[in-house]
Amino acid sequence: MGETLLMKGNETLAEAALRAGCEAYFGYPITPQSEVPEYLSEEMPKRGRIFLQAESEVASINMLYGAAGAGFKAMTTSSSPGISLMLEGISYIAAAELPCVIANVTRGGPGLGTIQPSQGDYFQAVKGGGHGDYHMIVLAPSTVQEIADLTYDAFDLCWKYRTPVMIMMDGALGQMMEKVTFKEYKEPVRDISWATRGKPANGDRRVITSLHIQPEEMERVNNKLQAKYTEIKKNEVRYETQNCDDADVVIVGFGLSARIGTKAMQMMREKGYKVGLMKPISLWPFPEKAIEDLSRRVKGFYVLELNAGQMIEDVRLANEGRAKVGKYNRYGGMIYSPDEVVEHLEPFCKELK
Amino acid sequence: MGIEVSLEGKEIVYKRPKALTDAVTHYCPGCGHGTAHRLIAEIVDELGIQGTTVGVAPVGCSVFAYNYFDLDMQQAAHGRACAVATALKRLMPDKYVFTYQGDGDLAGIGGNETLHACNRGENITIVFINNAIYGMTGGQMAPTTLIGQKTTTSPYGRTTNEGNPIRMCELITTLPGVRYVERVAVNTAPRVRKAKAALLKAFKNQQENKGTSFIEIVSNCPSNWKMTPLASNKWIDDAMIPYFPLGVFKDQ
Known part of the structure; x- marks a missing residue:
């Protein structure tokens, strides 16, 4: 157990991602989550990791796709309207079975709405949001300590199931300060044999795709996803x-x-x-x-x-x-x-x- | 059921590059994609980088590029190839990363991702196939469709009301992050050789980390232009190249 700190929710999310070994962060500024990229822009380069402010949330989520597809631990964060822009990419990530963490520090909508806290993105997060039959694991902290703990879990779960995991916390949690203790993070064994890092000399090429134009094959892909979701429903319920x-x-x-x-x-x-x-x-x-x-x-x-x-x-x-x-x-x-x-x-x- | 031919005492002068799979492509007869694929594969073979190259396929006719290149590949959402490639290269600076994109993907829906990757000077090779039409979806108007050109969504011929055809090389050249920009074509044998030289340079540039290399290949679409392959190759000379001039726009 480390020392007890007084930290803002958004900074806690960033610090927990660092401790969980996040190798790449891509994001775009939006209130009320901008402390996350601010914190990581300072800390990631010190550790030789990748921080990049993208030109949009659309670019961020597709950078995340690229990073995850090459087997790196990667995260993006945003707030409600920005997450709406990412939904296309999230659907692709779920279909291509890529592990990554997406945090939504939610604000009031619809539309440009307000920067004040809201839980209006529940449907978007748990019912799909993007196109097609997919799910994300969605974790909702209610304290700053839980933000730290669930961020570790999010990194582990996304790799365990090769699926996107969303941390959904309202803007009030992102902005509030509370005490937090960061547990020691234990890096799980990760299989990246499927990731695109250059064709192995004695193996098959790796392809990351969500395109299966033959319906028989696309049905099989859906069956595989549904079987995975059944497994997640069996193992990962938290309350x-x-x-x-x-x-x-x-x-x-x-x-x-x-x-x-x-x-x-x-x-x-x-x-x-x-x-x-x-x-x-x-x-x-x-x-x-x-x-x-x-x-x-x-x-x-x-x-x-x-x-x-x-x-x-x-x-x-x-x-x-x-x-x-x-x-x-x-x-x-x-x-x-x-x-x-x-x-x-x-x-x-x-x-x- | 092929014809058996003895190779004894014969020199092989033309064969499938190692970096291409033996899959039969879905490209239409006479389409320039096959030539462009082959050139990239030859370069990968010649540089010996099959194990250190990661490609990004687009949405459009070349969406299945990953079935034809014997390389690690990612298929990107429509227009997002340059964002995907950005992450790949930043996380793996010692790997060769290229995107292969058509005009709708690169200049239309992905215009923003393309411009910003180039503006950041991402050390990647962008291969842009410009055939002035959406091929995969059945011949709709593209950002590079010529004025007067008839497509399924500009049946009376494109007018400036739909915008002028966008010249990507000229636009990209203005960005300081970009190192090398050349427009080539693959409709004649000499041009194919020039295209290969340009692509080779664009790949080799990644060894020096001096910015983005952008190669536009002016190509044809016999099916959707509703021409024979020969006529479509002539149309490249008569209509495409006068508006999209070939040559080096930047080489630093």
């Missing part, structure tokens, strides 16, 4: 629960909403309501089994999101109509206070008593 054992109502929220939800839960407990909290950490794969299990013993779920209601659809799918599902949302860069949540949650709980 945390608090006070769920005796709960009548469970607040479900990720990222910033989990922090606010925790406070609201405590306030509700003080008022005598049996309220718990469920925090999905892997947004894909979504902890659907955990929601399903809870739905068999709680009276209601209360889904807190800084969007108009996106993750609630996954909660409803797993709930299959068993418990009552309520919600409270703010969006466009506005954030609810715990008092505000309690004010809306209390009538919901009363009704279920």
Whole structure:
């Protein structure tokens, strides 16, 4: 264990990537994530690694494709509108099965929107976003410490499954300062025999492509991807629960909403309501089994999101109509206070008593 | 079921380069892509760099280039070859990195990636096949389609209303990061030899890390120009070269 530091979320993400052995970073400035490229532009050259500010997010993601396709540990970061520009490349990366880390420090949309925090990119991150049947592993930290830990995990998972991994954190997390301790990073064994580093003298050439023009072959490629996604769903679901054992109502929220939800839960407990909290950490794969299990013993779920209601659809799918599902949302860069949540949650709980 | 020929006592003067696979290409009869592929493969053989070269294929007619080059290859999203190549070269400065792109890919959808890779002086070789049309998608108007040229999306002939055909060599030459720019053609034997010399230089330049090398090959598209191969080669002389003059634009 290293020393405990006081760091900004975005800088923590950058520092964790450095410690996880990120060999190349490509990015384009956008608020509220610009501290990441700023930090790495200073630190990467000192270590003989590649930092390049690209001409656009479109170029960044395709540089990431090139780097990952040659078997290097690579990352890009952006914020919502920039991620929209990257979606074409992300689809190609998923199809070509390239390992890389993409962080989205989300802001309010749609459109140019606002630079204030939002969770409006949930659908984009977990339902695809780009074209075709693909998924990314999506990890959502809710503390600066979790940003550090999940960044390590993101680098490991992308290589384990040869798939893009997204770290999705709202702008508030990127900008807030908290204490953080960086664990020692253990470099896993990585197979790069498939990567394009020049045709081996005694082996076959390597090709990175997502083009399979014969439908029979493209179906096989899709089958392979789907089998991989099934494996990921089996192994990589992450979530945390608090006070769920005796709960009548469970607040479900990720990222910033989990922090606010925790406070609201405590306030509700003080008022005598049996309220718990469920925090999905892997947004894909979504902890659907955990929601399903809870739905068999709680009276209601209360889904807190800084969007108009996106993750609630996954909660409803797993709930299959068993418990009552309520919600409270703010969006466009506005954030609810715990008092505000309690004010809306209390009538919901009363009704279920 | 080929004809058996004894090679005994005979000198082989022409054969498939090692850097080409034995795949039958999907290119139309008479198309210049085959010649351009062969020239690159010959250069890879002659420089002995098959094991140290990584190519980037585009979207368009040459999307399957990775099936024909016996090299490690990446297939890039439409227009993004220069961004992919940038990462490859920066991470592997001792490798030879080239892109192979058509006019829609390089000058249209990928215009920004092309300009910025050149402006950064990426130490790569960009091979640009200009046949003034979108071939793969069935003959639509390209950024380099000539004024008056009829395509499936300019059926009355291109006018300046759709923009003037873009001269990439002339544009790229203005960028300080670029070291070597030459426009060549492959419609006659002497020009094929000149094209090979230009490509060889463009690859060898990577040994010195002095900036981007950009080779435009003016080529033909018999199928979508709706001409015989011979007529299309003549059209290169009559229509293409007067607007896209051959020659060295920059050599530093």
